[in-house]
Amino acid sequence: MTIDVVLPTHLRTLAGIRAGVSLEVEGEVTTRAILDELEARYPVLRGTIRDYQTLRRRPFLRFFACGSDVSLDSPDAPLPRGIAERAEPFMIVGATAGG
Secondary structure, three states, X not given: OEEEEEOOHHXXXXXXXXXXXXXXXXXXXXXXXXXXXXXXXXXXXXXXXXOOOOOOEOOOEEEEEOOEEOXXXXXXXXXXHHHHOOOOOEEEEEOOOOO
């Protein structure tokens, strides 16, 4: 199925993408399935969203699905139906830090 993904500007620039992307995801729509497909399509993003070795989310990146922060959920947990139905995009958001 096709899903929409929104990336932060610095990752779009790195991958040479002007806007969000549409990806074909096989099987259940999970964070892992989306990131696997995104990195397969844009190999330059490997290691920028997830660590090469552990595949854990990089600090200062958050994942949102249908308005909920799913960054700390299992990457194999099914995402809300709105993502699979293309009612909402899966969002990768760059967090900010400072004081």
